[in-house]
Amino acid sequence: MGNREQLLAGAKRCLIERGWAHTTVRDIASAAGVSHAAIGYHFGSKDALLTQALVEAVDELGDELARDAPSDRPEQRWQALIDSFTAHRALWIAQLEAAVHATRSPEVRRHLAEGQREGREGLGGSVPLALLTGLMLQWLVDPDHAPTGADVISELRSLVTEL
Numbered sequence: 257m258g259n260r261e262q263l264l265a266g267a268k269r270c271l272i273e274r275g276w277a278h279t280t281v282r283d284i285a286s287a288a289g290v291s292h293a294a295i296g297y298h299f300g301s302k303d304a305l306l307t308q309a310l311v312e313a314v315d316e317l318g319d320e321l322a323r324d325a326p327s328d329r330p331e332q333r334w335q336a337l338i339d340s341f342t343a344h345r346a347l348w349i350a351q352l353e354a355a356v357h358a359t360r361s362p363e364v365r366r367h368l369a370e371g372q373r374e375g376r377e378g379l380g381g382s383v384p385l386a387l388l389t390g391l392m393l394q395w396l397v398d399p400d401h402a403p404t405g406a407d408v409i410s411e412l413r414s415l416v417t418e419l
Contacts, residue, residue: 263295266287
């Protein structure tokens with residue numbers, strides 16, 4: 257594994273262990289076992305590296321969910337996503353931190369916007385992506401009262417009949 261790959265792996269670990277806001281260049285370099293100058297050489301900045309690491313980690317999670325989630329029952333597909341909010345809590349929180357950071361960083365915003373476009377394609381549109389984001393917030397803040405996959409589908413069906 258070369259320095260670039262080591263940096264990505266180290267940045268993913270730091271995102272999970274420390275979060276976006278608390279990860280430093282020194283943390284990433286230490287986790288990767290390379291000089292901190294390698295970050296600038298390979299990625300240009302810490303933000304660019306963290307963004308790339310986050311995008312890759314989310315893609316890996318998406319691949320895992322696609323492999324493991326049943327495709328024939330919408331309740332089960334949504335429940336698999338909901339279960340990931342607990343199983344991969346640190347990754348979901350890192351996404352929220354990145355979104356907040358993106359309000360002040362055009363570079364991060366550009367990368368996250370591209371990820372959102374891919375997310376819309378993967379989920380089937382803007383509404384499922386908005387629903388996913390809202391569910392994530394509910395589960396991260398108040399998991400005891402957040403909806404299940406069955407609740408999501410039931411409420412969506414009720415909304416559709418009202419339209």
